[in-house]
Structure formats: C-alpha cells, structure tokens
Amino acid sequence: MKKAFEYAFFVMLALHLGSHLFGWQLLLAPSKSLLLPLLACWFYLRSGRPWRAGERWMAAGLALSWMGDVLLIKGNEPLFFMTGLGFFLLAQLSYAYGFTKMPGNQPKLLRENPLWALPVLAVAVGMLWWLFPSLGDLKLPVTIYVGAIGLMVLSALHFGYRQPGGPWLVLGASCFMLSDALLAVNKFAFPIPQAGFWIMLTYGSAQYGLVRGFTKPLR
Numbered sequence: 001m002k003k004a005f006e007y008a009f010f011v012m013l014a015l016h017l018g019s020h021l022f023g024w025q026l027l028l029a030p031s032k033s034l035l036l037p038l039l040a041c042w043f044y045l046r047s048g049r050p051w052r053a054g055e056r057w058m059a060a061g062l063a064l065s066w067m068g069d070v071l072l073i074k075g076n077e078p079l080f081f082m083t084g085l086g087f088f089l090l091a092q093l094s095y096a097y098g099f100t101k102m103p104g105n106q107p108k109l110l111r112e113n114p115l116w117a118l119p120v121l122a123v124a125v126g127m128l129w130w131l132f133p134s135l136g137d138l139k140l141p142v143t144i145y146v147g148a149i150g151l152m153v154l155s156a157l158h159f160g161y162r163q164p165g166g167p168w169l170v171l172g173a174s175c176f177m178l179s180d181a182l183l184a185v186n187k188f189a190f191p192i193p194q195a196g197f198w199i200m201l202t203y204g205s206a207q208y209g210l211v212r213g214f215t216k217p218l219r
Contacts (some may be wrong), residue, residue, distance in 0.1 A: 005042040012038055013204040020197040029073050032200070036066035039207055046215040057098030058214055064091035065207065082138075085145055092148045092176070095210060096155040102163055102214065110158040117154055120177075124150035127181050134188040142184070149177050156213075165216025172209025179203040 016031035018024060040062045047055045064087050071084035110117055128146050135142050156173035160166050179202035186195040 002042060002045040005038055005045065009035065009038040009042060009204075009208065013200075016200055016204075017197055020194065020200065032069055032073060033066075035204060036062055036069055036207065039211055040066070043211045043215060046211070052101065052103070054098045054101030054103070054214070057094050057101065058211070061091045061094035061098060062207070062211075064088070064094060082141065085141065088180075089145050089148045092152040095173075096148075096152040098214070099152075099155040099159040099169070102159055108158050109161045110154065116157055120150055120153045120157070123177065123181070127184065131184055131188050145180075149180055153177050156210075160213060163213075163216075165213035167213070168209045168216065169213025172206045172211075172213055175202045175206035175209060179206055 068087035160169040
C-alpha cells in the first residue's frame with residue numbers, strides 16, 4: 001500500500017509536468033491539487049504510530065503546503081498569491097520545527113562546522129539583494145519569506161543531515177529553496193521559459209525528499 005501512494009504521487013507529478021509542457025489546461029489544477037494529498041497518505045503509512053511531535057509538525061507542513069498549492073492555482077491574483085505565500089511560510093516553519101524533533105541523538109552538523117551554513121545564507125541574501133529593487137510593496141513579506149525558507153534549509157542541515165535519511169532531507173529542503181527562487185525570478189525579474197514546469201519539478205522533488213528523508217528512520 002505504501003508503494004501504491006508513492007507511485008501515484010509520481011504519476012500525478014508526471015501528469016502535472018506534462019500539463020505545463022503540452023498545454024493540457026484541464027489537468028493543471030486537478031493534478032496540482034492531488035499531489036500533496038497523495039504524498040500525505042504516503043507519509044502517514046511510512047510513519048510510526050503513535051505520532052511523535054516531529055511527525056505532527058511534518059503533517060502540518062504538508063497540510064499547509066497543500067493549502068498554498070490550491071491558492072497559488074490563481075497566483076496571478078494578488079490576494080491569492082499573498083495568501084498562498086503565507087501558507088507556504090507557515091509550512092516551512094512547521095517543517096523547520098519538525099526537523100528539531102527527529103528521533104535519535106546524532107551530532108549536530110552546524111555546531112561542529114558552522115561553515116556549512118554559508119552557502120545557504122549566501123543564496124538567500126544574494127537572491128534577496130538581487131530581487132529587492134523589483135519587489136515594490138512586497139519587500140517586507142518577501143524578506144520574511146526568504147528568512148523562513150533559509151531557516152528550514154539550515155534546520156534540515158543541522159538536525160537532519162546525520163540522520164539515516166539526512167541526504168534526502170537536505171536535498172528536499174534545498175529543492176524547496178530552488179523552487180521558490182525560480183518562482184521569484186519568474187515573477188519579479190524576468191520570465192523563465194517553461195517556468196511552471198521547472199518550478200513544479202523542483203517543488204515536487206522537494207516535498208518528496210522531505211517526506212522520504214524524515215520517515216526513513218521510521219521504516
């Protein structure tokens with residue numbers, strides 16, 4: 001049953017990406033709306049019971065991400081875009097806190113080698129510095145959002161990297177940052193060819209990596 005939901009997620013992601021590539025407009029919204037529910041079912045089946053705090057915060061992150069997905073279907077409208085952004089900000093904070101509750105007592109990466117934080121900080125600050133003049137009235141919310149996703153990636157590195165699923169977890173968090181960077185560049189800087197395809201490819205990879213990395217120790 002676990003494999004069935006994992007495969008269903010990949011089929012739905014492939015349908016959604018194909019909708020971007022080939023202009024299947026009727027499939028865009030339904031396929032996007034089903035991605036996170038399928039992944040959440042896979043997460044539920046991979047997680048141990050009873051749920052600990054970490055699993056509850058991860059589940060909250062998936063639910064908040066799904067609400068962000070649904071709202072960003074109409075992301076060209078400012079109200080839907082800002083509300084969706086808010087849900088994703090809360091999702092990233094939920095994920096970041098969930099990583100602090102991972103089982104085990106592995107050595108913490110950034111405590112031993114703080115230099116690992118530099119690439120994450122450089123990407124976050126660099127993107128914000130580059131896009132800042134184009135943000136208009138969105139300077140403050142986008143700055144807060146960039147801080148939240150940077151915190152999530154740092155939390156994945158610090159608390160998750162040395163866990164059994166650590167590489168998947170860090171890959172997922174990094175893909176999340178990349179997906180958001182592509183979305184921001186496409187919206188505020190210049191149009192990216194096939195932007196929807198690349199944004200959703202990295203986003204789907206991000207959510208899959210987070211679930212697989214977080215639940216690997218619980219398999």
